[in-house]
Amino acid sequence: MKRNILILGGSSEGFELAERLSGHCLSNDQTQDEFEIISSLAGRTSLPRKPQGAYRTGGFGGAGGLADFIKANSVSAIIDATHPFASTISQNAAIAAATSAIPCLHINRPPWQKTERDNWLQVPSPEVAAETLTNAHSPIFLTIGRLELAAFLTRPELRFLTRAIEPPQKSDPSGLKGEIWPANFTFIYGKGPFSVEAETALFKQHGIKCLVSKNSGSMKAYAKIEVARTLNIPVVMIDRPERPAGETAATVEEAIVWLQQKIAQIEDVNK
Numbered sequence: 001m002k003r004n005i006l007i008l009g010g011s012s013e014g015f016e017l018a019e020r021l022s023g024h025c026l027s028n029d030q031t032q033d034e035f036e037i038i039s040s041l042a043g044r045t046s047l048p049r050k051p052q053g054a055y056r057t058g059g060f061g062g063a064g065g066l067a068d069f070i071k072a073n074s075v076s077a078i079i080d081a082t083h084p085f086a087s088t089i090s091q092n093a094a095i096a097a098a099t100s101a102i103p104c105l106h107i108n109r110p111p112w113q114k115t116e117r118d119n120w121l122q123v124p125s126p127e128v129a130a131e132t133l134t135n136a137h138s139p140i141f142l143t144i145g146r147l148e149l150a151a152f153l154t155r156p157e158l159r160f161l162t163r164a165i166e167p168p169q170k171s172d173p174s175g176l177k178g179e180i181w182p183a184n185f186t187f188i189y190g191k192g193p194f195s196v197e198a199e200t201a202l203f204k205q206h207g208i209k210c211l212v213s214k215n216s217g218s219m220k221a222y223a224k225i226e227v228a229r230t231l232n233i234p235v236v237m238i239d240r241p242e243r244p245a246g247e248t249a250a251t252v253e254e255a256i257v258w259l260q261q262k263i264a265q266i267e268d269v270n271k
């Protein structure tokens with residue numbers, strides 16, 4: 001019997017899961033035909049990477065909308081493979097799964113750990129990160145994406161080198177399009193992974209004195225942390241928001257094992 005599995009994606013784990021579950025790499029070949037995968041992307045970027053297999057794009061309209069989607073598409077289980085900082089969709093997944101009486105797994109990749117050689121100031125939010133910065137930190141390399149940049153508009157006296165996948169848009173929370181951002185923000189665009197060599201050159205080219213980062217835990221984004229350590233540059237590290245309670249996996253491998261174990265328990269919501 002086919003089971004419809006909803007993967008909330010947008011992260012590298014989401015893409016890998018879609019590939020593994022729609023295709024040829026699943027270790028136990030017997031289970032391959034038992035899954036029908038649909039990935040869901042938020043639609044934040046104009047040219048998103050496409051997951052393997054079926055996918056949809058855009059918000060569901062809150063936890064209620066997600067529950068409606070689950071019912072309409074006979075979804076049997078959710079794997080929440082969104083970014084560790086995408087807390088709203090993760091909370092909505094937990095609520096909608098509970099409402100629909102289906103299992104939900106959250107992939108929580110481990111955060112980066114501070115080493116003895118790191119100079120990190122750990123803060124709970126972009127707002128607190130913005131408050132802690134001083135003139136001695138400027139110019140600051142801001143690597144938190146484009147959606148939470150508004151917190152740094154409060155610091156016009158500081159210079160920011162800001163990296164995002166693409167320019168800020170009017171629909172972002174700041175409401176400011178890229179070209180009308182204040183002159184103390186210099187934007188560069190790019191998507192990881194970035195090499196240690198390229199990051200070192202960037203830090204040196206811009207005379208970076210401080211790095212602001214989210215603790216995403218992704219090895220694809222880790223080079224900047226290594227470079228800050230080597231160059232003895234302080235890092236303002238934004239800790240993760242609270243994740244929903246419930247079943248968790250640290251890796252794609254663990255998520256696949258969870259899914260295989262759930263097959264027997266999963267009830268078709270249409271029954």
Ligand code: NAP
Binds near residue numbers: 008009042062083145
């Ligand atoms: P968020 O704050 O948790 O989500 C905001 C709203 O966006 C959600 O309530 C939902 O809208 C919609 N949404 C988010 N992810 C979705 C998905 N995979 N499929 C359908 N709708 C989704 O998340 P975010 O910070 O906006 O992140 C959006 C996406 O970018 C996620 O897929 C995440 O994995 C990825 N991402 C986020 C970050 C980050 O730092 N936050 C970094 C890299 C990538 P409705 O309420 O209308 O359903």
